[in-house]
Structure formats: structure tokens, C-alpha cells
Amino acid sequence: MSGYLSGTLAILCINLIFAYGIFIPASAGQINLGGAGFQAIGAYGAAWLSSVAGLPVWTSIPAAMLIAGLIGFLISFPVLRTRGVYMVLATFAFGEVVAGFLLWTTFFGGAIGMVVPAHIELPLLVFCAVAVTLLTFYLMATRLGLAMRSINDDEAATIVMGVNVRAVQVTAFTIGGAFAGLSGALYAHNFSFVEAQYFNSLLSIYVLLFVLIGGVQTAWGPLVGTIFFTLLPELLRIGGSWRYVVFGIAIVLMMMLRPQGIVTRAMVGRMSPRRWMPPHGGTGIPHGQ
Amino acid sequence: MTSGSVLARSRTIWQTPAFTVAVVVVLVLSGIAVGGQVVARQVVSGLMLGSIYMTVAVAFTLTIGVLNFLNFTIPTLFMITGMVAWGLIANGYVKFAGSWAWLAALTLGVAAAIAASLLVERFTFRYLKMKHGDATEHAVPLVSSLGFLLIFEHLVLISLGSESQRFAVPFKADIHVAGLVLGVPQLVSCVLAIAVVAALSFVLKSTKIGRALRTIAENPDTASLLGVEVDKVVPVVFVLTGLLAGIAGALFTVNYGSVSPFMGDNVGTKAIAAMVLGGIGSIWGAIAGGLLVGLAETLSIYFFGGDSVQMVVWGLLLAIIIMQPKGLFGSVSTGKGKM
Numbered sequence: 001m002s003g004y005l006s007g008t009l010a011i012l013c014i015n016l017i018f019a020y021g022i023f024i025p026a027s028a029g030q031i032n033l034g035g036a037g038f039q040a041i042g043a044y045g046a047a048w049l050s051s052v053a054g055l056p057v058w059t060s061i062p063a064a065m066l067i068a069g070l071i072g073f074l075i076s077f078p079v080l081r082t083r084g085v086y087m088v089l090a091t092f093a094f095g096e097v098v099a100g101f102l103l104w105t106t107f108f109g110g111a112i113g114m115v116v117p118a119h120i121e122l123p124l125l126v127f128c129a130v131a132v133t134l135l136t137f138y139l140m141a142t143r144l145g146l147a148m149r150s151i152n153d154d155e156a157a158t159i160v161m162g163v164n165v166r167a168v169q170v171t172a173f174t175i176g177g178a179f180a181g182l183s184g185a186l187y188a189h190n191f192s193f194v195e196a197q198y199f200n201s202l203l204s205i206y207v208l209l210f211v212l213i214g215g216v217q218t219a220w221g222p223l224v225g226t227i228f229f230t231l232l233p234e235l236l237r238i239g240g241s242w243r244y245v246v247f248g249i250a251i252v253l254m255m256m257l258r259p260q261g262i263v264t265r266a267m268v269g270r271m272s273p274r275r276w277m278p279p280h281g282g283t284g285i286p287h288g289q
Numbered sequence: 290m291t292s293g294s295v296l297a298r299s300r301t302i303w304q305t306p307a308f309t310v311a312v313v314v315v316l317v318l319s320g321i322a323v324g325g326q327v328v329a330r331q332v333v334s335g336l337m338l339g340s341i342y343m344t345v346a347v348a349f350t351l352t353i354g355v356l357n358f359l360n361f362t363i364p365t366l367f368m369i370t371g372m373v374a375w376g377l378i379a380n381g382y383v384k385f386a387g388s389w390a391w392l393a394a395l396t397l398g399v400a401a402a403i404a405a406s407l408l409v410e411r412f413t414f415r416y417l418k419m420k421h422g423d424a425t426e427h428a429v430p431l432v433s434s435l436g437f438l439l440i441f442e443h444l445v446l447i448s449l450g451s452e453s454q455r456f457a458v459p460f461k462a463d464i465h466v467a468g469l470v471l472g473v474p475q476l477v478s479c480v481l482a483i484a485v486v487a488a489l490s491f492v493l494k495s496t497k498i499g500r501a502l503r504t505i506a507e508n509p510d511t512a513s514l515l516g517v518e519v520d521k522v523v524p525v526v527f528v529l530t531g532l533l534a535g536i537a538g539a540l541f542t543v544n545y546g547s548v549s550p551f552m553g554d555n556v557g558t559k560a561i562a563a564m565v566l567g568g569i570g571s572i573w574g575a576i577a578g579g580l581l582v583g584l585a586e587t588l589s590i591y592f593f594g595g596d597s598v599q600m601v602v603w604g605l606l607l608a609i610i611i612m613q614p615k616g617l618f619g620s621v622s623t624g625k626g627k628m
Contacts, residue, residue, distance in 0.1 A: 031428065078611040085359050086614050088431070089565060093607040096558070100599030110596075201558070205361075205435050212432050241443035248443070251436030252412055259429045 012230045013129035019210045019222035021179030026216045028148035028172040034095030035207045038177045040199035042068040042184025047114045047194045057118045064185035072177020076170045102196035113195030120189040137219045215261020331587045337475040339583020340482040344537035345560035346575035348530045354570030355506045361434040364557025365441040366402040370538030371548035374398035399535030406531030453549035478540035562606045568616030
């Protein structure tokens with residue numbers, strides 16, 4: 001496999017896991033514009049645990065993921081007090097605070113960044129990406145996933161149905177933080193270097209766009225959105241700034257023509273093989289697995 | 290977060306705007322008393338910077354207050370003004386204006402920002418309105434504005450390069466007041482920024498279009514029922530947004546004598562901070578917030594060093610959004626709708 005192809009695949013896997021981290025809260029109606037903050041926590045956590053504490057990869061990555069999930073859990077309580085534009089701003093501010101902290105403190109190398117000695121190869125990235133994807137599909141088919149979709153559709157009605165909305169939202173935010181942290185940890189070990197400038201607000205914006213353009217109604221959305229926007233520029237072979245112009249135009253057109261995202265629930269329902277099968281009990285199997 | 294009733298909430302003394310202003314003035318004056326002229330100079334430059342933030346913050350607060358729309362293109366509109374003006378001069382398109390070329394270029398730059406802003410309106414609000422009957426309930430404009438942010442920024446990068454460029458302004462005279470050095474451009478920009486915002490405040494309060502805007506801000510459907518031509522009034526918001534961001538960009542260019550494709554990034558985020566601090570949807574809040582953020586920035590750089598600014602400003606902001614989401618002057622009802 002050529003270096004170019006494996007590099008693109010590695011980015012695709014990391015972006016996909018990151019996108020699922022943003023998707024899970026988004027599917028419960030919470031827009032997280034601070035994704036880069038969670039990814040940075042995972043990346044710096046793994047970098048520190050691996051290079052300074054000397055932990056092996058199979059410990060440092062899960063530990064970094066847990067740390068990011070824990071911070072997601074803690075931050076979800078204040079953040080979930082806000083809604084609408086305020087929530088967008090609160091999460092955005094969180095991302096900026098994390099980046100600002102990493103730049104300011106000398107504990108993690110400040111603006112110089114950190115070198116990560118332990119390197120992981122592509123197969124592990126692919127394994128993690130597949131695992132996270134399958135886990136998300138499973139999650140969306142559970143009662144929790146149903147509650148998340150329900151909150152996104154109508155929060156008041158969900159409360160009336162007896163769902164503990166706050167608990168569901170906290171869970172979604174925590175899982176999202178853990179996934180974003182995992183993507184950061186994988187990034188750190190694959191690229192062998194982390195610096196705070198990489199985890200800027202533009203990164204948060206991009207990954208949120210992957211998710212919103214892909215669609216938040218089903219777990220297919222982030223998959224399609226991430227693959228589409230990671231591979232499209234590569235396939236078009238357009239370089240430099242033009243690829244971002246094309247990306248921007250695609251976003252504006254998507255929002256005009258199909259604001260629910262590329263993949264909608266109705267579309268998955270139409271394409272599902274179960275449509276042609278005789279109905280027999282249980283709804284446990286998620287679409288298309 | 291609470292019941293949402295803002296009608297009968299009594300405020301404790303420390304929640305009133307007057308108290309906050311008094312605290313800030315006392316802090317600043319005691320700072321000057323302790324630090325002398327060095328601190329006074331920081332205060333002056335902080336207020337100058339604050340007047341730029343303030344103008345951009347008003348643009349943000351206007352679109353959120355009226356349309357419930359966090360417009361991420363505003364920093365790029367700010368940048369477009371400076372870069373277009375520089376491009377016009379560098380390519381010799383404004384030679385006809387002679388020694389006033391810089392002013393002609395900046396005016397055209399502001400016009401370009403307004404045109405770009407109307408483009409955003411055309412492809413977000415007008416289109417959505419045609420399709421769904423209402424555009425203020427969706428996250429769609431927000432996402433579209435992120436798309437436009439990418440388009441504008443990278444088109445500028447492609448056509449004008451990524452370098453920081455010098456923008457020469459003919460007047461360099463300084464005024465000396467009580468030992469403080471005030472640049473004429475800074476002084477003019479500060480006065481102009483306050484004049485623009487005061488004019489906007491007058492328009493919103495006392496004119497027909499201002500009344501229409503405030504009605505839409507309350508409820509677009511009701512406004513429509515009451516005979517407000519929503520289709521014709523919404524573009525006005527975008528013209529004002531382009532105008533405010535453009536004027537701020539022009540003032541920044543004149544003040545600092547340089548432009549770059551990234552000049553909007555820092556100012557944009559600080560303006561968002563200023564808006565939240567003042568209270569989303571409140572014009573006077575944006576003004577106070579802008580000046581406060583400008584002051585906080587120069588003073589924290591002076592006292593604590595440059596590395597702490599990002600963390601301190603955004604940390605405070607996060608705390609304000611969570612604990613006092615209405616800011617200093619706003620009302621809790623703004624921007625709380627489902628997105």
C-alpha cells in the first residue's frame with residue numbers, strides 16, 4: 001500500500017471516530033462546536049501517558065479515552081444548562097479554553113508540542129474506526145438511541161413520555177467526549193507528534209460540518225459525510241485553497257437542497273432490506289448491518 | 290434554563306449594569322493610580338482596540354437578536370474590507386482618487402463586504418424562507434455561514450495571497466494629551482465607531498425600519514401578520530452587518546497599517562466574547578462588552594503576559610454563558626429557541 005493511500009486512510013479513520021464523537025450528542029439535539037477540545041484532551045493525554053509516564057499503547061489509548069470521557073461527563077452538566085445559540089457558544093468557548101490552556105501551560109510543552117515515541121500502524125486505526133462505527137450503530141438501536149432521537153425531534157414530548165432527558169443528554173455527551181478523545185489518542189500515536197495549534201476552532205468547525213452534512217438522523221450520516229468530505233478533495237485532485245472553496249460551496253448547496261443531511265431516516269428506511277422481509281418481532285437490529 | 294419570565298425579576302445591586310460599570314471604572318482608575326502613565330497608556334490602547342471589537346460585536350448581536358442567527362461570516366466580512374482595499378491599491382485600480390486613494394479603496398472594501406453579506410442572505414435566509422416559510426428556527430443558516438466562511442477566506446487567499454501586507458495611510462500625526470500619545474487614526478476610529486453604533490441605536494429605536502426589525506426579533510410570524518414585510522426587512526440586517534463589519538475592518542486597517550487574510554480571526558472571536566459579555570441581543574451590551582474585552586486584553590497582556598489571554602478570556606466567557614447567560618445587559622429570551 002502506498003504511503004499516500006495509507007496516509008489518507010489514517011486521516012479518514014481518525015476523522016470518522018472524531019465525527020462519531022460529535023454525532024452522538026448531535027443526534028440528541030446538542031451541537032458541540034468544541035470538538036477539537038476533546039480531541040486535544042485525548043491526544044495530549046495519550047502523548048503524556050505514553051512518553052512521560054511510559055505506559056504502553058494498549059494502556060495509554062484507553063486511558064486517554066477515559067479521561068476525555070470523564071471531562072465530557074463533568075463539562076456536560078454546566079453545558080447542558082444552555083441551549084440553542086448559547087450551547088454553540090459554550091462548547092466553542094470550551095474548545096478555546098482547552099487550546100488556550102495547552103498553549104499556556106509548560107507541563108505539556110506549551111507551544112512547542114510533544115513528541116510521542118510509541119507509533120501505531122494503520123490496521124489498529126481501521127480496527128478502532130470499525131469498532132466505533134459498529135458500536136454507534138448498536139447504540140442508536142438501543143433504548144438510549146431511541147431516546148436520543150426522540151429528544152432531537154421533540155424534547156417536551158420526550159419528557160412527557162417519561163424519559164429522563166437530562167440523563168440521556170449527559171450520557172450522550174460523555175460518550176461523544178470519549179470517542180473524540182479516542183480519535184485524539186490515535187492521532188497522537190499515528191502522527192507521533194502533538195501541538196496545540198492543530199486543535200483549533202477550524203477543526204471543530206470541520207468535524208461538525210462532516211456530521212451535519214452527513215445527517216444526524218441515523219448513524220449512516222457521519223460515515224457518509226466523513227468519507228465524502230475526506231475523499232472528495234483527494235479524488236478531485238484539486239490542491240490548496242480551491243479544495244476548501246469547493247468544500248464551502250458543497251456545504252452551502254447541501255444546506256439549500258437537503259438541510260437534513262445527505263442520509264435521512266426515511267432514506268435508510270427505503271433502502272433497508274427489511275422492507276422486503278416478512279415482519280417478525282423485534283426492532284433490535286440496526287439498519288443495514 | 291429557568292421559567293423564562295423576565296418581567297418581574299428583581300435584580301440585586303451587583304447585577305445592575307451601573308454597578309458593573311462603576312466597578313470597572315474604579316478598577317481602571319486605581320490601576321492608573323498605582324501604575325501611573327504606563328497603565329494609562331494600556332487603558333487608552335485597550336479602549337481603542339475595544340472600539341473595533343465593539344463595532345464587530347454589534348454586527349454579531351444584531352443578527353442574533355433579530356434573526357436568531359450566529360453569523361460566522363462576520364470575521365471574513367471584516368477581513369474582506371481590508372484585503373480588497375489593499376488589492377485595489379496594489380493593482381492600481383484607485384489611482385483616479387489621487388492622494389485619497391486609501392479612502393476610496395476602503396470605501397470600495399466596505400462595499401465589497403456588504404455585497405458579500407447580501408450573498409449570504411440570498412443563499413441562506415431568502416432561499417429557506419421560500420422553501421420552508423421560515424428561516425429563524427433552523428441551524429441551517431449557521432452551517433451555511435460556516436460554508437461561506439470557507440469560501441470567502443480561501444477565495445481571498447487564492448486571489449490576494451496569504452501574506453500580511455502593509456497598508457499605508459497618509460496621516461501620522463500624534464496628539465499629546467497629558468503625556469499620553471494618541472494616534473489620530475485611533476482617535477478618529479474610536480469616535481467613528483461610537484458614532485456608527487449610536488446612529489444604529491437611533492435607527493433601531495426611532496425609525497419605521499427599526500421598529501420592523503424589533504418586531505421581527507420578537508416573533509417573525511407575528512411581525513408578518515402585523516404587516517411587516519419580512520422579506521424586505523431581513524436584507525437590511527445583512528446590509529447593516531456588512532456595513533458594521535466593513536467599517537470595523539477599515540478602521541482596523543487604518544489603525545494598524547497592515548492587512549492579512551487572517552486579520553478577522555482574532556477580532557471575530559473577541560467580538561463574540563464581547564457580545565456574550567454584554568448580553569446577546571443588546572446593542573449597548575455589545576458596546577460595553579467590546580470596550581471591556583479590549584481593556585481586559587491589553588491589561589492582562591501587560592500584567593500577566595500574552596500567553597494567558599486566550600484561556601482567561603474564553604474561561605470567563607464560558608463562566609458567563611453558564612452562570613449569567615443574559616450577560617450584563619441582555620435578556621434571557623434571546624436565542625433560546627430550538628435550533
